[in-house]
Amino acid sequence: MLATLKSQLHFVQAVRAVNTDGVEPLAAIRDETTAGRAEMTIGLTQLQAALDAEDKVGKHQRPRRRAVVKDNQEESWDPLGTAGWTEGRYVVVKTGARPHQC
Numbered sequence: 001m002l003a004t005l006k007s008q009l010h011f012v013q014a015v016r017a018v019n020t021d022g023v024e025p026l027a028a029i030r031d032e033t034t035a036g037r038a039e040m041t042i043g044l045t046q047l048q049a050a051l052d053a054e055d056k057v058g059k060h061q062r063p064r065r066r067a068v069v070k071d072n073q074e075e076s077w078d079p080l081g082t083a084g085w086t087e088g089r090y091v092v093v094k095t096g097a098r099p100h101q102c
Helices: 002-016 034-040 044-052
Strands: 054-057 062-065
Touching: 044 054
Parallel strands: none
Antiparallel strands: 054 062
């Protein structure tokens, strides 16, 4: 623990030794120029493709992403395909204890 503290203090001393004359202090560690803000801004045009791939479902019209279609075939990933033990559409996790039967 003392070695870690010593290396951290050494780092702080090295940073403090850097000549910062004429350098304006940072308000944050990100580009706050107008060009930097414009580059980081996400607008509706960037999101439109993702929004077009959603359907509104249910009483509250919650968005749901459509299945990915590649070469006119829907996504065929089986989330339970690699599960060791399933009960219907649920994955069962085995522990040291026996599963409780209802």
